[in-house]
Amino acid sequence: MALKDESAPLPKALEALLGDAPSDEKTGANATLGFTFQQWWGALVVAELLEFEADFAVGMEVKEDVAILDSALSPRSVEFCQIKKNEQAGGWGLKDLHRQGPKRKSKPNEPSILAKLHKRRTEFAGHSTKLRFVSNLSVKIAAGMSASNCQLTSLTPAEQTEIREKIAKQLAVGSADVDLNDWMLHRTNLPLGEQYVFLAGKLADLSAAGKIPFDLPNPTVAARYLASVLQSKASHTSYAATIHDLKSRVLSRADAIQALSEAAGTTHRASEKLDDALQQLAATGYPFLALKQIKAERTTVLAHAVDRTNDQMKVCVAALATQLPHLTQDASSLPLRDLMDSLVKQTISAFPSDFAGLSPAYVNALALLVLNDGIDLDILPPAPGPQPEACA
Incomplete structure (x- = not known):
């Protein structure tokens, strides 16, 4: 040996x-x-x-x-x-x-x-x-x-x-x-x-x-x-x-x-909020193909809604949230479809680089979550860049 x-x-x-x-x-x-x-x-x-x-x-x-x-x-x-x-x-x-x-x-x-x-x-x-x-x-x-x-x-x-x-x-x-x-x-x-x-x-x-x-x-x-x-x-x-x-x-x-556990604990609320918003769009006669494209992004958006590692999603949602107070007073009486379109248009105009590479349907789905209180905005960082002045 x-x-x-x-x-x-x-x-x-x-x-x-x-x-x-x-x-x-x-x-x-x-x-x-x-x-x-x-x-x-x-x-x-x-x-x-x-x-x-x-x-x-x-x-x-x-x-x-x-x-x-x-x-x-x-x-x-x-x-x-x-x-x-x-x-x-x-x-x-x-x-x-x-x-x-x-x-x-x-x-x-x-x-x-x-x-x-x-x-x-x-x-x-x-x-x-x-x-x-x-x-x-x-x-x-x-x-x-x-x-x-x-x-x-x-x-x-x-x-x-x-x-x-x-x-x-x-x-x-x-x-x-x-x-x-x-x-x-x-x-x-x-x-x-x-x-x-x-x-x-x-x-x-x-x-x-x-x-x-x-x-x-x-x-x-x-x-x-x-x-x-x-x-x-x-x-x-x-x-x-x-x-x-x-x-x-x-x-x-x-x-x-x-x-x-994070996915299981927070997704249920987000999915309910997003599905409710999609039903409201359908009820107001939102164009069929455009609605279909938003629904196709549903799974991805919900996953990103609980994903604290997706920096682009967080920046985009924060940017959308900053524009909520800047919608005109008349917007409060608009249907959800018009609110979504207006919010997306204003936000992309203010922060175009943040949304580079994202499909319109994906951005619309994010906007629906923000408008329908389907995502916890407190955990998100502030949107980068200069903030536009409030509308008179």
Whole structure:
């Protein structure tokens, strides 16, 4: 039996390794009305982990696209996940995953998908790590078979040998040093479109099974809210040297429950107010197609109404609120449709840059919430820029 080498340096603590290194790439996400496939998948992982009682934390842009930790405060294991959306028919070939990338200017060739993941594992040597390649399409393996959930160690010996040799060559290591254990090729059931519907179904099942300690009156809105929180996590790209610094990129079990609680607790009121306003528009003969477009923005607007991370929505609502006192005295007798049109016109005229990129239907829905007291204005920041003088 070999004696333990007492002089060998101990591996760094997992928390320290998770911190940023100068070589790490940070892409992040801008605050937009849409979410990436990666963020939707992260939200789905959160929902799947809520089925169980064990603690967890899901990190966005922590070393890889998604990192799944067994704890937010004192992690002992981590699973690194690369998410690749594929919109081409036919799926992935195994060679696609270990094929070296193109040569970069004055730099060596880009490592393959699998080589990048394995390099991450070597950086965390001495700690429990799992690796996962995630896509919406399956991977074609030997004999024309397709793998939807496949451990690399279940591939044929020839396939495993080829993977080891390709990775070893790209990383300049010995093939015997390439560890294929706890490494999954995973085809997610998350669709490319209307991901919120899929996630909402999962959240509704969790609520019905008592896995979430409260009812979700509107699972669709809760799904979009959860995704918006993950989007916010992904947008934090400032340098983080410690696990404490990384908190802004990590969603813990407690954070997830809190986010869903916020959606469940405030959305019901907002949805009732917005639906009441939409009924009033319909009753006054508001143009059918225009009303249909506003209704199409209903789910997004309700999600943003409880989303304290969506800065553009908060600024827009605050701007709308500042214009309420500036409606003319005669406006008090106008029907809701005219009040909405007038409020939107005045606000966009005063703060045009705040509403850049937003659809008219989305802005109209926000205005309806403001006019119908469907959103808590006290939590919102004041609108930026100069305030127009009050009308005489």
